[in-house]
Amino acid sequence: MKYNFFLSSLICCFLLACNEGPDTSLAEEPPGPKISIDLTISQCDVSEDPTCEFRSPAINALIEIYASERDQEDRDILIDNFSGIDGKARFNDLEPGVYYITVFFQDLEEMLIINANPTAEVSFEEVIFPI
Numbered sequence: 001m002k003y004n005f006f007l008s009s010l011i012c013c014f015l016l017a018c019n020e021g022p023d024t025s026l027a028e029e030p031p032g033p034k035i036s037i038d039l040t041i042s043q044c045d046v047s048e049d050p051t052c053e054f055r056s057p058a059i060n061a062l063i064e065i066y067a068s069e070r071d072q073e074d075r076d077i078l079i080d081n082f083s084g085i086d087g088k089a090r091f092n093d094l095e096p097g098v099y100y101i102t103v104f105f106q107d108l109e110e111m112l113i114i115n116a117n118p119t120a121e122v123s124f125e126e127v128i129f130p131i
Helices: 002-018 069-074
Strands: 035-044 062-066 079-082 088-094 097-105 108-116 122-130
Touching: 035 062, 035 097, 062 069, 062 088, 069 097, 079 088, 097 122, 108 122
Parallel strands: 035 122
Antiparallel strands: 035 088, 062 079, 062 097, 097 108
16 A cells, blocks of 8 residues: 555656746747838929929828838738828838839829838838928
């Protein structure tokens, strides 16, 4: 009887010692840094100011952001927004990477590519529409 108790205790200790703890191999990595893109959309009258030294905000310009050049061609929009009264628009919580952007203002269209660098946290870009 003592032998059975000793053997049972020994087996339990062995099983407990073999327990590796919780499986952490499936643990998710913490999310990487997010970035923001700030756009300033301006207009200038090139007939009066050919160098566009004096600009005014382009209010209600439509900004469309695409994840790839193909998405831009297909108009598969990732996120969009309008510029405010100050001509600015901000896009937050984006993954670092390359973004393809189309800006529409009145009957004009401007396309640009932004490499949103994770070390910068915020990418600042300006688009000027000559009117």
